[in-house]
Amino acid sequence: MKKKMLKKLLALTSVAALAASSLAGCSGGSTAPAESTEASTESTAETTDTADAEEAPAAATGDTITIGTISPNTGNLAAYGESVVNAINLAVEEINADGGVLGKPLAVISYDDKGDSTEGANAFNKLVGEDVCAIIGSVTSGVTAGLAPLADESQIVLLTPTATADTITESDNYVFRTCFKDSYQGKMAAKFAAEELGVTKVAVLYASGDAYSAGLRESFVASAQELGLEIVAEESSSSTDDTEFSSQLTNIAASGAEFLFAPYYYNAVGPYIVPQARAAGYEGVIMGADGWDGTLGTMVDDKTLYNNCYFTNHYSPDDTAEAVQTFVKAYTEKYGTESLNALGALAYDSVYMLADAIEKAGSTDRTAIRDAMSGMSFDGVTGSFVLDETGTPEKSVAIIEFKDGAAVWKTTLAG
Amino acid sequence: MGTQVSIFIQQIINGLKIGSVYALVALGYTMVYGIIRLINFAHGDFIMVGSYVLLYTIPIMVACGLPAWTAIILAVTACAAVGVTVEKVAYKPVREKGTKMSALITAIAMSLFLENLAQTVFGASPKPVGTIFSFPNLELAGIKLNGNTMLTIAIGVVMMIALQLFVKKTKMGKAMRAVSEDGEAAILMGINKNRTISITFAIGSALAAVASLMYCASYPQATPTLGSMLGLKAFIAAVLGGIGIIPGAMLGGIVVGLVESLTKAYIGTLTGGVITSAFSDAIVFGILIVVLIVKPSGILGKNVGEKV
Structure with a gap:
């Protein structure tokens, strides 16, 4: 009987292990390879179609400039991937309609990383093997952090539109980005709290297992202390995909904080964090960063809960600048408004940045493109900026406020 | 001090909120396991199916002037249909041909299949579900009682009692227990084994629909x-x-919820910040290992050898 029990135990544990491993992979599941190939053929087909129409001779000889992209097209953050892929395809079509780059049309190979580092690395290695001249990706900091050393090793430009973690690029190498970095967002949030809102007691809720959330918390805490803000509570969750934050929020509400910094993604902010904070009796300000972009689509019915909530972002679609309005119009005509967000705007700018760099380099040589990107200046939808010595732009931050279920541009802070 | 006590009570209530949902879900697991000895790993995904049905039917119900929760009728129907189909298409052939282990792996495969199917059909981006119940917020001595939580616990208890009565007192329940004890002998006694298993799945999946209502x-x-x-x-x-034991599921759910909530609330202070609330999941999974080592049959389980 003892033996039988042991057997049973063994079976149950292996079940648990199996289940856990299936869970780990479940942000995407097992249909990945099929899906990504599908996605890639789809987008290549799409761009080649345009090329056929606009640039028949070049397309006929198959003489194209191919760029690779990596984004989470399936899984929990698939909405990000959708915006990025849409925006990239839009930019490529525009560029091809306008004569392409170096007189050749652009083609895109898109791979899915499902928001998972291993999948991201696989996608990267596949792209390096295929004849792409540079790679745009990935979207989340977690995945991109894994790709950055690979890019240096393989000597191919990795331009991430949206990965804001500081550590992604800290030297003059093959890694560049179109967005600002976390320490900058955390700093701006602290500055906004201290200078614009005039609060003194602040709390932080973050996901300790997530590079983005933990990075933002670090820079926020450092800047808050510098600015003389008192940190009255610091709570954490294991991942950004948690659904239950009531316990931490009860503690935060009891701490007397006036301002809560909660760097999570929209999928947790809309349905869980904000309503649960209000239910726990926390009435103060809740602020997040660019991961909050998309919260409008995940809000619960009572939109007044989200009043007194702010987030830092890369751009505001309300901005009247011509570049912004042209992009917003072109994007919504093609894909509707649902997936229009800052990630799309950044991805769109990334394609144009890369196109500029290829033009400047005068060739599709991977190293020549890197040299052309280093220190380049750019004027696009998300502002005009110069890349610093780490390949990170210095740009302004838009502060967005929720008012009865609408995202309203509050102010723009410059560093 | 008074506020410390009320915060503690509030944390207990936070634990009941998630625990009551775990309890409802665990009832479905235990129901199916108790009868056909299969851990239906796709059970969580039946809840996902229920959530999507609710997502799309709540606006219709509201438009018809009915209360939002009436959408549960469609959710129960859809979940039961999915459950029975999964059983017929995937589990039955494997159960008849393969071993217990291959049935289990099929269940995991089914879970991944349903997740990916949902991603294709409904899209990957999260969608907000409309308000289902709007209870006024009760406040007693600074403690906020959540109407949803109270209702979830009440439904859980009612379901538990009803299931227990069904399995112990009805003819169908007797057939289920017979199939669970010895499938071959049950057939010899004139019990339609396949029908019994289908009904078990239908009930288990209907429970998933109820759980999805309270989850949403x-x-x-x-x-x-x-x-x-x-x-x-x-x-x-x-x-x-104690898997297979109906009241055990209820108890287990509440305990896991409480452990999770109290861990999140106090572990940081208790360990001086060495272990943070981020470890709550690790602690819950740790419980599984401890239970398997110390008392594999669970809190309410009896330590008896399985019949061969």
């Missing part, structure tokens, strides 16, 4: 993967209470 009332967002973590935690709850 507290956590109003549908995503293709919502069932995976929820299902795992509920599985731990079922094992903790």
Whole structure:
């Protein structure tokens, strides 16, 4: 009987292990390879179609400039991937309609990383093997952090539109980005709290297992202390995909904080964090960063809960600048408004940045493109900026406020 | 000091909020396991299916002037249909041909299949579910009682009693117990084994629909993967209470919820910040291991050898 029990135990544990491993992979599941190939053929087909129409001779000889992209097209953050892929395809079509780059049309190979580092690395290695001249990706900091050393090793430009973690690029190498970095967002949030809102007691809720959330918390805490803000509570969750934050929020509400910094993604902010904070009796300000972009689509019915909530972002679609309005119009005509967000705007700018760099380099040589990107200046939808010595732009931050279920541009802070 | 006590009580209530949902889900796990000895790993995904049905039918119900919760009727029907189909298409052939282990692996495969199917059909981006119940917020001596939580616990208890009565007192329940004890002998006694198993699945999946209603009332967002973590935690709850034992599922669910909530609330202070609330999941999974070592049959389980 003892033996039988042991057997049973063994079976149950292996079940648990199996289940856990299936869970780990479940942000995407097992249909990945099929899906990504599908996605890639789809987008290549799409761009080649345009090329056929606009640039028949070049397309006929198959003489194209191919760029690779990596984004989470399936899984929990698939909405990000959708915006990025849409925006990239839009930019490529525009560029091809306008004569392409170096007189050749652009083609895109898109791979899915499902928001998972291993999948991201696989996608990267596949792209390096295929004849792409540079790679745009990935979207989340977690995945991109894994790709950055690979890019240096393989000597191919990795331009991430949206990965804001500081550590992604800290030297003059093959890694560049179109967005600002976390320490900058955390700093701006602290500055906004201290200078614009005039609060003194602040709390932080973050996901300790997530590079983005933990990075933002670090820079926020450092800047808050510098600015003389008192940190009255610091709570954490294991991942950004948690659904239950009531316990931490009860503690935060009891701490007397006036301002809560909660760097999570929209999928947790809309349905869980904000309503649960209000239910726990926390009435103060809740602020997040660019991961909050998309919260409008995940809000619960009572939109007044989200009043007194702010987030830092890369751009505001309300901005009247011509570049912004042209992009917003072109994007919504093609894909509707649902997936229009800052990630799309950044991805769109990334394609144009890369196109500029290829033009400047005068060739599709991977190293020549890197040299052309280093220190380049750019004027696009998300502002005009110069890349610093780490390949990170210095740009302004838009502060967005929720008012009865609408995202309203509050102010723009410059560093 | 008074506020410390009320915060503690509030944390207990926070634990009941999630625990009551785990309990409802664990009931479904235990129901199916108790009868056909199959841990239906796709159970969490039946809840996901229920959530999507609710997501799309709540606006219709509201438009018809009916209260939002009436959408549960369609959710129950859809979940039961999915459950029975999964059983007929995937589990039955494997059960007849293969071993217990291959049936289990089929269940995991089914779970991944449903998740990916949902991603294709409904899209990957999370969708907000409309308000299901709007209870006024009760406040007693600074403690906020959540109407959803109270209702979830009440429904859980009613379901538990009803299931227990059904399995112990009705003819169908007797057939289920007979199939569970010895499938071959049950057939010899004139019990339609396949029909019994189908009904078990229909009931288990209907329970998943009820769980999805209460889940969505507290956590109003549908995503293709919502069932995976929820299902795992509920599985731990079922094992903790004693898998196959109906009241055990209820107890296990509440305990897991309380452990989770109290860990999140106090572990940081208790350990001086060495272990943070981020470890709550690790602690819950740790419980599974401890239970398996110390008392594999669960809190309410009896340590008896399985019949061969």
